[in-house]
Amino acid sequence: MSGGRAVTGPEIDRLMTLLARLPGLGPRSARRVALHLIQNRETALRPLMAALGDVAERVRPCSICGNFDTRDPCAVCADPRRDDGLICVVEDVADLWAMDRAGAFAGRYHVLGGVLSALDGVGPDDLTIPALETRCAVGAVREVVLALGATVDGQTTAHVIADRLATVAPGLTVSSLGQGVPVGGELDYLDDGTIGAALRARRPV
Amino acid sequence: MSGGRAVTGPEIDRLMTLLARLPGLGPRSARRVALHLIQNRETALRPLMAALGDVAERVRPCSICGNFDTRDPCAVCADPRRDDGLICVVEDVADLWAMDRAGAFAGRYHVLGGVLSALDGVGPDDLTIPALETRCAVGAVREVVLALGATVDGQTTAHVIADRLATVAPGLTVSSLGQGVPVGGELDYLDDGTIGAALRARRPV
Structure with missing residues (x-):
């Protein structure tokens, strides 16, 4: 009988609409929130x-590794x-963040910003691969661990990076995460034990 | 090895902590959000x-029914x-909000702010029961529909309200929501109490 008659004003409706667009939330959870x-x-x-205001005003990507922080270089690069x-x-x-939660890695990071994808037209210059080459060519880097997902695009990206790093930094060891990464799995959803085991079992590409 | 070393600064940590406290979200979904x-x-x-700023500054409980709106009386009370x-x-x-989404009720509302609970020490004066009595005593109210949960406390509250309204507004009809099988519900998944209630509420086809 009263369908379409709003009991919530436009301000609350707008808040619920924005909340419902967040990952993992839908209309029902947005109402509850x-x-x-x-x-x-x-x-x-x-x-x-x-907290949102602080993050909006102060958090920026780190110019070295791509992590988010209020400082640049970020806490990881400055440690x-x-x-x-x-x-x-x-x-x-x-x-x-997932890698670091595992607590099994005490080096630096490099955020690619995606993986290579012929289908989506993502090439090496769309990612931070050139910046990685520079870091490896000029720095005191001994080893690069490629912690990419065990997907087709992730493994293709790993091979391309290994090839390019072999050219610019011939003495460098390039490894990838070992056993423990489920095929088709994404790092962000893995438990800490699996991430730690995969890191310890890393092997040369 | 690097356990306890933060890769996210205090601003991002604070945002994730606050997000994780929202209903339906946990640490993992808070990180994603x-x-x-x-x-x-x-x-x-x-x-x-x-949107949060708008809601924080402008949304208030309606002084008549208790609904949230930027106007007082709210859109429902003013309609x-x-x-x-x-x-x-x-x-x-x-x-x-749930009642009104159903679109089956075109009257006014009254938000109690809880249910009576001896265990939690919630008495009639902790709820808006006195205000409801006033609305029923002075207004042109013909019927009060008690749409309270089918819990022990909900049904106790319904009985107390019915008794008190019988005193202050003797001619008033007080009803409660019918109980039975949810629309689209399968018998196999219903609890015994609901099946019993549905059987007692049976009606000719």
């Missing part, structure tokens, strides 16, 4: 606004306890 | 901040097409 925020204005809504001789190459920042 | 927001600053993060003679009593605003 919106209500939770309205009902907890001081303890949830305002702190979330402040003196990390080994400059090791670079772990990942597809995106989610993978960098 | 945080990265999505950082990577889509202009299309997701800033619009969400603006001239709705029947002043009907009030649907719900536990919270989520239930009000």
Whole structure:
């Protein structure tokens, strides 16, 4: 009888629409989140606004590795306890975070920004492969660990990078993650134990 | 090896912590949402901040029914097409929205703000029961529909409200939602209580 008559104003509707577009949320969870925020204005809504504002104003990609941080170079690149001789190459920042949560790698990182894809027209210059070559050519890098997904595009990318690094830095060891990475699996969804095992079992390409 | 060394700064950590506290989200989905927001600053993060700001500044509970809106009285209470003679009593605003999505009720609402609970020490004056009595005593209300959950506390609350309204508004009809098989529900998945209730509420075809 009253279908189409709005009980929520445009402000709440807009909030629910934006929340429903976030990964993992749908219309139903967006409603629950919106209500939770309205009902907890001081303890949830305002702190979330402040945190979003901080991130929006201050977080930038690191100019060296591509990680997100308020500092540039980022906390990882600036950390003196990390080994400059090791670079772990990942597809995106989610993978960098996943690698580091495993706690099995104490070197530096390099975020590619994607993987090569003939289908999607992604070539080496669309990724940060040239920057990686520069880091390996001029730095004191001993080994590059290619921590890319065990997908066709991920493995193609690993081979292309290994070939190009062999040219610009002939003495460099290039390895890839070993056993433990499920075929077709994505790093961000792996448990820490699997990531750690894969890192220990890394092997030359 | 590098366990405990942060790759995300305090700003991103704080955002992920706040996101993980939202209903339906956990640490993993909070990470995904945080990265999505950082990577889509202009299309997701800033619009969400603006929407949260609008809601924080402008949305208030309606002084008549308890619904959330930027106006007071809210859109439901101010709508001239709705029947002043009907009030649907719900536990919270989520239930009000759910009732109205069904599009089967064209009266007004009254949000209790909870249900009576001896265990949690919630009495009638902790809810908006006195305000409901006032609305029924002075208004042109013909019927109150108690749309409360089929829990022990929900049904206790319904009985208390029915008793109190019988005192302050003797001519008033007080009803509650019918109980039975959910539309689209399969008998095999229903609990015994629901099947029993549906059987007691059987009607001629």
